Amino acid sequence: MAGIESSSNESAAVLDEIVRRLMSLSNRAERSRRIAAVAMAYSMRREVLQLFNRIRGHPNGKRIAVEFVARMPLPIPNGLILLTAPLLSDREVVLGHRMAATAKLIASLPDKLESVGPIVRSFTAGLGRIRTLERLTQLQSRVDVCTSLDAIVAQTEATTKLRCPKCSGRFTRPALIRHLWAKHRLLFANGREAEPAPAIEIAVQSYATSRDTNELDQIYFLTKQTYENVESAQVHQALLTRIGATTEEIEPVCRKAAESQSGICPTCFAMIRNPVQLLPQPLVLVDGRITGDGFFIEASRGTTLRIERPGLEPATVSDPGGRLGPRELGVKIATGIAIVGMIATLALPKSTIKPLLTAFLAASMATIAYATARYVRRATGRRNVRAIDAAWREVAGTVGRTPSAIRFLTRLCRTSLNAGTPLERSTLVRDLAQHAAVLSQKGNAQMQLFAAVRVLQASDTASFGTDWGTLMSELFAPFCRGESSPVFAEAAAETLLNSEGLSDRETARLRILLANVAFESRLTAHDLVELGKFCPQFSRLLAGTQEWFQLLCEVWKLRNARPWEKIGNAQSVFEHAKRFPSKSGRTLVAYPDTLFVVELEDVYENDIGPVLVGRRGVTVAERTVADPDAEVRCEITRNGTHVLVFGTHTIGLNRKLPTKILQQLQQWLRFRADRLMPAAETSETEPRSERVDTLISPSVVECPMCGTRSYLQTGEVGIRM
Numbered sequence: 001m002a003g004i005e006s007s008s009n010e011s012a013a014v015l016d017e018i019v020r021r022l023m024s025l026s027n028r029a030e031r032s033r034r035i036a037a038v039a040m041a042y043s044m045r046r047e048v049l050q051l052f053n054r055i056r057g058h059p060n061g062k063r064i065a066v067e068f069v070a071r072m073p074l075p076i077p078n079g080l081i082l083l084t085a086p087l088l089s090d091r092e093v094v095l096g097h098r099m100a101a102t103a104k105l106i107a108s109l110p111d112k113l114e115s116v117g118p119i120v121r122s123f124t125a126g127l128g129r130i131r132t133l134e135r136l137t138q139l140q141s142r143v144d145v146c147t148s149l150d151a152i153v154a155q156t157e158a159t160t161k162l163r164c165p166k167c168s169g170r171f172t173r174p175a176l177i178r179h180l181w182a183k184h185r186l187l188f189a190n191g192r193e194a195e196p197a198p199a200i201e202i203a204v205q206s207y208a209t210s211r212d213t214n215e216l217d218q219i220y221f222l223t224k225q226t227y228e229n230v231e232s233a234q235v236h237q238a239l240l241t242r243i244g245a246t247t248e249e250i251e252p253v254c255r256k257a258a259e260s261q262s263g264i265c266p267t268c269f270a271m272i273r274n275p276v277q278l279l280p281q282p283l284v285l286v287d288g289r290i291t292g293d294g295f296f297i298e299a300s301r302g303t304t305l306r307i308e309r310p311g312l313e314p315a316t317v318s319d320p321g322g323r324l325g326p327r328e329l330g331v332k333i334a335t336g337i338a339i340v341g342m343i344a345t346l347a348l349p350k351s352t353i354k355p356l357l358t359a360f361l362a363a364s365m366a367t368i369a370y371a372t373a374r375y376v377r378r379a380t381g382r383r384n385v386r387a388i389d390a391a392w393r394e395v396a397g398t399v400g401r402t403p404s405a406i407r408f409l410t411r412l413c414r415t416s417l418n419a420g421t422p423l424e425r426s427t428l429v430r431d432l433a434q435h436a437a438v439l440s441q442k443g444n445a446q447m448q449l450f451a452a453v454r455v456l457q458a459s460d461t462a463s464f465g466t467d468w469g470t471l472m473s474e475l476f477a478p479f480c481r482g483e484s485s486p487v488f489a490e491a492a493a494e495t496l497l498n499s500e501g502l503s504d505r506e507t508a509r510l511r512i513l514l515a516n517v518a519f520e521s522r523l524t525a526h527d528l529v530e531l532g533k534f535c536p537q538f539s540r541l542l543a544g545t546q547e548w549f550q551l552l553c554e555v556w557k558l559r560n561a562r563p564w565e566k567i568g569n570a571q572s573v574f575e576h577a578k579r580f581p582s583k584s585g586r587t588l589v590a591y592p593d594t595l596f597v598v599e600l601e602d603v604y605e606n607d608i609g610p611v612l613v614g615r616r617g618v619t620v621a622e623r624t625v626a627d628p629d630a631e632v633r634c635e636i637t638r639n640g641t642h643v644l645v646f647g648t649h650t651i652g653l654n655r656k657l658p659t660k661i662l663q664q665l666q667q668w669l670r671f672r673a674d675r676l677m678p679a680a681e682t683s684e685t686e687p688r689s690e691r692v693d694t695l696i697s698p699s700v701v702e703c704p705m706c707g708t709r710s711y712l713q714t715g716e717v718g719i720r721m
Contacts (some may be wrong), residue, residue, distance in 0.1 A: 032067070
């Protein structure tokens with residue numbers, strides 16, 4: 001017995017020491033942490049009731065006792081529930097602790113009215129109906145599921161009328177919430193009316209911190225209630241402005257902007273109408289018929305044309321380039337022979353030839369003539385050519401220069417690339433190019449027309465024998481010098497890229513000639529990469545990375561010093577593309593990374609093929625080696641044939657290569673590694689140059705909402721300037 005008494009005294013001493021320490025803490029935050037720790041430690045121990053009673057019995061201990069229960073994990077012991085219930089209505093205890101403790105007690109009891117009711121009555125004792133309803137709704141939000149508490153709240157709502165703070169009406173709580181919004185555009189929160197804007201602001205701040213989807217739903221709900229006509233995309237835009245945007249979050253705004261031909265401000269994410277609309281597509285050209293924008297031009301199988309213009313009656317005109325089709329020609333010839341045969345049958349005397357024989361011969365000759373015209377002179381496929389020529393001859397010169405006419409002419413230029421008769425329309429195209437140059441200062445649509453007609457003019461000129469690549473690359477020289485806008489460069493590039501006649505060889509050669517024009521205009525490799533962000537179609541024509549542009553720029557810089565001539569004769573890729581249009585096209589399609597073409601004697605070049613120096617290495621007989629220390633030597637096999645050992649490759653030869661050529665190959669490997677490849681090393685953080693800003697400045701747009709200046713692209717976030 002003495003041992004039990006001693007143990008009990010020690011336990012009481014420990015509990016008293018815990019209470020003393022709790023009461024001695026003056027820092028509220030520290031005391032709350034200590035209470036939570038004690039509650040966790042004693043929640044399942046039998047001494048918990050003794051500890052609670054000691055805390056409650058201390059002066060000012062009721063507040064700490066209720067907080068002790070509020071911070072205790074579930075379930076609360078039954079004895080502790082009985083001891084805590086009378087304290088729930090004590091005004092000396094902080095309301096938040098009383099409410100938290102009440103929620104813990106309800107969650108620990110069976111979901112029955114006879115169990116929950118006494119706790120609720122103790123919590124609301126001494127309160128009026130309105131304050132009771134307010135406390136119950138707050139308590140309801142702290143309990144996950146309790147049907148009995150929900151029933152008590154519903155009964156209290158049904159029997160309690162609340163006065164509208166803005167008018168004399170009295171309503172139940174649900175009816176008051178609807179009334180406040182419908183009549184006064186106010187929210188009801190925490191038992192009182194509230195302006196919606198602060199509530200939205202609180203929800204936005206909460207979502208910015210937690211990124212909880214429930215908070216996001218609350219933002220949309222409150223905004224839709226407050227601003228009935230606002231669209232979800234506008235809410236999304238405003239939210240992104242406040243909290244920033246990820247790729248996934250900005251995607252809905254981009255889709256909405258693309259539908260309205262707009263770009264997105266990089267600062268406030270407002271949708272701004274893109275002043276540069278999409279380049280009009282080519283006209284529809286099928287079976288000698290051109291249609292588009294209300295125009296219709298048809299080249300018949302004969303010598304006539306049918307032309308329809310918007311707002312005018314259809315017209316039929318003669319076609320100087322037309323001719324009878326096979327069937328019509330056969331019928332005419334056969335008819336003429338038949339008529340001659342009929343006259344001969346009637347005119348010739350019967351003694352000379354029998355009429356039946358004459359008729360038979362005439363019919364046979366007519367049949368043979370028809371068949372010959374029908375099957376020998378087949379359709380020539382010139383109906384599309386005639387239709388395009390007719391569009392230029394009959395329509396282009398008289399259509400005017402209205403916005404609809406500008407659009408039609410732009411589409412006609414795109415349709416006419418590599419089609420129609422260049423010589424016949426040359427004067428019309430030249431005049432249109434002159435007019436478009438003047439009109440291009442008036443708007444972006446006119447600038448697109450100017451670009452399309454200049455591409456067509458260059459293409460037509462090339463058909464007379466002028467180098468196509470040189471003409472096309474010179475089109476972009478004004479843009480690279482800052483003399484024309486990005487709209488021109490983008491329209492010209494898109495017109496070229498989407499033309500049916502553009503071959504892979506022409507494309508491969510054009511990218512080199514364009515790079516040469518850019519470097520002559522004092523643009524750097526990094527400038528070309530940065531321009532690609534603003535001018536994607538122009539970038540597609542160049543089709544290069546920063547490393548590639550750095551290598552090309554290094555070769556271009558060496559054009560005057562020509563240090564490679566110490567190794568042997570060679571042409572830079574720029575010289576090769578200019579001097580040999582056809583040959584360079586084939587080379588660049590097969591090896592697009594070519595930087596130098598080594599010139600060997602024909603007898604050796606025929607043996608090992610062209611020797612190319614490129615980004616990937618030195619290529620001999622379609623084998624590429626990049627290692628500057630690779631072995632290069634000639635050997636004789638057991639069969640007596642010669643082979644070239646080129647790095648890890650063995651290449652068969654018809655004859656032994658001179659030592660001079662082997663030395664040149666080794667020197668080219670070293671020249672590439674020591675002189676060219678270091679130029680490809682560049683800093684990824686290099687800032688955009690002022691030259692690029694100058695080139696794109698004509699197309700920069702200022703946001704009307706926030707004043708941010710940016711370069712817009714339809715359906716994308718603009719690039720801040």
